[in-house]
Amino acid sequence: MLYSRDTCCRQSAGASAGSWRAFLAPVVAGVLVLPRAAGPSIMTSALENYINRTVAVITSDGRMIVGTLKGFDQTINLILDESHERVFSSSQGVEQVVLGLYIVRGDNVAVIGEIDEETDSALDLGNIRAEPLNSVAH
Template sequence: MSSLKPYLQKNVKVITVDGRLFLGMLEGFDNNTNIVISSAKERVFFKDRPTEDMEMGLCIVRGNEVVAICDYDEEEEAVTDYTNIHAEKLKDTKNSLI
């Protein structure tokens, strides 16, 4: 996972297979894409109420749960009013057995 090296010690957004969005600083990773994020928070979008950021602290996300990782601009995040952004929960990417 050398492609993640440029993201070390930078702010990243992580989307997981169950549709969750995490933000924080990428502290480390391994060959299985298990990642460690410090100052992590989960951003939860709602259809009918303001978006919430839930503080998580230090967070480990298993590699088989990671769908996408990207960096983000902290200044742009600070000026974006997420309380006025509404959305339905992302659908998960797991295949249903039913």
């Protein structure tokens, strides 16, 4: 089942409604990091706020994909629209590879963060040099 802002399950009112917050890791500068032990229902509830917003996804294989989050499911599979991959290099500027409508498998998602579009559009990606991210070591 795919979730969106309209269809995502909501916490019920009452004493148990706030209990899921104890599992959330701190959210710093718009980056959402959730421990996998928290369970899929908690993670999908937190992702609801990112629907129809521009997000950056860092994958466990070291890729950075930016796009509009259109939907997700209980295993954190993500549907991104108007997406592109930012390929970093220490010798050249950041290359943007157009992906369009793109699905990221949930088991490959490491970090999801909201992008401030005004700040992002002001970046001169052609002059940014950075080493590519390494993949996650298990």
